[in-house]
Amino acid sequence: MAVNLPPPDPASLHPVPGVELGVAMAGVRKANRKDLLVMRFGSSTGVAGVFTQNRFCAAPVILARKHLRNDVQALVVNTGNANAGTGKRGLEHAMLVCEALAAHLGCEPDQILPFSTGVIMEPLPVERIVAALPRALLHQDDWLSAAEAIMTTDTVPKAYSRKVRLAGGPAVVTGIAKGAGMIRPDMATMLAFIATDARVSGRNLQPLLERIAARSFNCVSVDGDTSTNDSLILAATGEGPAARTRRDLLKLEVAIGEVARHLAQAIVRDGEGATKFVTLEVERGRTRDECRRVAYAIAHSPLVKVDLYIDEVRVALAGARDPAYREEAAIAAMKKPEFRIRVLLHRGAAAATVWTCDLSFDYVKINAEYRT
Numbered sequence: 001m002a003v004n005l006p007p008p009d010p011a012s013l014h015p016v017p018g019v020e021l022g023v024a025m026a027g028v029r030k031a032n033r034k035d036l037l038v039m040r041f042g043s044s045t046g047v048a049g050v051f052t053q054n055r056f057c058a059a060p061v062i063l064a065r066k067h068l069r070n071d072v073q074a075l076v077v078n079t080g081n082a083n084a085g086t087g088k089r090g091l092e093h094a095m096l097v098c099e100a101l102a103a104h105l106g107c108e109p110d111q112i113l114p115f116s117t118g119v120i121m122e123p124l125p126v127e128r129i130v131a132a133l134p135r136a137l138l139h140q141d142d143w144l145s146a147a148e149a150i151m152t153t154d155t156v157p158k159a160y161s162r163k164v165r166l167a168g169g170p171a172v173v174t175g176i177a178k179g180a181g182m183i184r185p186d187m188a189t190m191l192a193f194i195a196t197d198a199r200v201s202g203r204n205l206q207p208l209l210e211r212i213a214a215r216s217f218n219c220v221s222v223d224g225d226t227s228t229n230d231s232l233i234l235a236a237t238g239e240g241p242a243a244r245t246r247r248d249l250l251k252l253e254v255a256i257g258e259v260a261r262h263l264a265q266a267i268v269r270d271g272e273g274a275t276k277f278v279t280l281e282v283e284r285g286r287t288r289d290e291c292r293r294v295a296y297a298i299a300h301s302p303l304v305k306v307d308l309y310i311d312e313v314r315v316a317l318a319g320a321r322d323p324a325y326r327e328e329a330a331i332a333a334m335k336k337p338e339f340r341i342r343v344l345l346h347r348g349a350a351a352a353t354v355w356t357c358d359l360s361f362d363y364v365k366i367n368a369e370y371r372t
Contacts, residue, residue, distance in 0.1 A: 005156050005269040008144060014161040014172045015141035016195040018042035018237025022140065023149045026132035028125055029080030029118060034149040036129060037077040038136040039193060040105065044238035046202050047072040047113070048209040050217075052230035059083045059090035059124075060114040061229055063098065067110045075113040075233065076101050076136075077150050077191065078129055079178070084228040085121035093124040100130040104137055117178060117191055117229055118152055147176040150191055154178050156270055160262040164255035166248045168241030171198040173255045177263035179270075192217060192232045192263055197240030198252050204243075208253050209234040216260035219292075220268050220355045232260075268355045276334070280354040282343045291352035294343060299356040309342040310334060 020040040028035045041047070049068045051061050060083055064075075076097055083090045098112040105112075116124065147157035161174040179190030200208070213232055234256065243252045269277050280298055285291035294306065308316040311333040315325055333339050 005266055007156050008147070008159040010142075010144045012161055013143040013159050014163065014174050015143075016172050016174050016237065017197040018045055018239040019141075019195045019235065020139045021142060021146045022136035022138050023142070023145045024132040024136035026078065026125075026128045028078050028128060034145060035079045036132050036136050037146050037149040038074060038101065038133065039077075039146070039195075039235075040074040040137075041072065041235055042237050042239055044199070045072070046200060046205050046236045046238065048206040048234045049113070050209055050213045050232045052228060054228050054230070056085075056228055058116065058120075058228040059086055059094045060116045061231060062091065063094050064113045064115060064231060067098070067113055070108070070110050072113055072235075073107040073111040074101060074105055075115060075193070076133075077115040077117070077193075078124075079116075079150050079152055080118040081116060081122055081124050082118045082120045082229050083116040083124040086123060090124065093126040096126050097124075097129055097133075100133055104133060113233065115191055115229070115231055117150065120228070143174055143176060146193075147178070150176065150178040152178060154270055156266070158263050158266040158270070160259050160266075162255045162259050164251055166198065166241040166243055166251060167245060168248075171196055171240045171243070171252065171255070173198075173252075173259050175259045175263055177267060179267040190217065190230050190232075190267055192260070193235075194233070194256060194259055194263075195235045195237065196252065196256060197237050199238035199240065199242040200236040200249070200252070201244075204249060205234065205236055208249070208256070212253065212257045212260050215257060216264040217267075219353060220264050265355055268357050276336075276357055277338045278356050279338075279340045280343070280356060281340060281351065282345065282353075283351045284348060285345045285350040285352070286348035288350045288352050290347070291345070291350050292354065294345065295352055295354035298341065298343065299354055306343050306345065309340075311336075311339050 022038040023034050024036040026036040051065055094114045098109040098114055101112050102109040143159050147159040158177045164171050173196045175194035177192035243249050280295045282291040282295045310330050313329045313333050314322045
């Protein structure tokens with residue numbers, strides 16, 4: 001059960017001029033469920049991407065990285081099958097999907113970005129996906145349906161919108177994501193797609209996305225595992241106000257960052273079987289990287305040997321149990337669905353924050369039942 005994560009309100013999700021959405025039921029793994037998404041972009045759209053650092057990349061990641069160098073016209077996402085661990089045949093299947101969609105849209109196959117999520121080491125049912133593409137080409141602005149179409153073990157669709165006023169007028173930022181397990185920094189078993197109608201130069205878009213990823217999706221961990229299909233895409237359609245000045249770029253980055261953090265935290269709150277949402281704050285380190293390493297060491301281990309607070313309860317002092325510590329106070333703090341772990345290293349002025357969750361019996365149950 002997701003930790004304090006209600007489904008998004010459809011009325012809160014703003015359409016993004018220059019983005020067309022289409023959803024279909026392809027029967028990739030299960031019948032009668034949304035499992036195919038097509039996102040088409042206007043002609044002036046710029047696209048940036050950040051992908052998994054796992055050396056064993058799935059076929060769609062290999063193609064998406066390559067195709068991102070071109071003038072991207074659309075992306076296509078299927079759930080139910082990750083097309084990972086499928087070798088040369090997997091690349092061929094991913095390319096067939098790109099070719100089929102390109103034929104419908106009147107563009108080149110290398111202008112399509114493919115994405116897949118679901119079970120691994122099984123052939124992609126490419127015929128079913130290709131057959132369903134025409135049903136996914138109906139223009140709509142239903143971001144909630146788009147979020148539903150990319151879910152796997154997620155219990156709640158993940159979508160969020162923001163509006164920001166730039167010098168040339170208001171801009172919209174809307175994003176969707178999926179992910180509930182095998183989540184770790186550098187992104188794992190997660191897909192996220194964020195779009196804005198702001199106009200951003202190509203030289204600014206990729207660095208902006210990398211900074212945002214570092215402060216959002218690369219600050220989460222559910223179980224410490226990495227994956228093969230992780231992808232984060234940012235599309236700026238250019239049909240809204242231009243972000244030319246440093247002030248406009250900063251305001252837009254803040255808005256996109258807020259959408260990204262909301263989606264990243266939603267993934268942790270929906271961690272498979274999670275019952276707790278934990279914010280880990282590491283302070284007074286020599287560098288931010290040192291603080292992040294400590295935070296993840298804590299997130300991935302139940303054993304902690306640093307100065308540590310659980311909410312306002314000091315548990316450890318100078319590497320040992322605080323003489324004033326009372327176990328019942330810590331137990332009371334950790335019974336809450338959300339709490340904060342704060343660590344002081346006393347080594348410098350740097351700090352870092354990471355979001356994680358607990359692992360429960362349901363984590364094993366959900367993963368075991370997904371393939372059955």
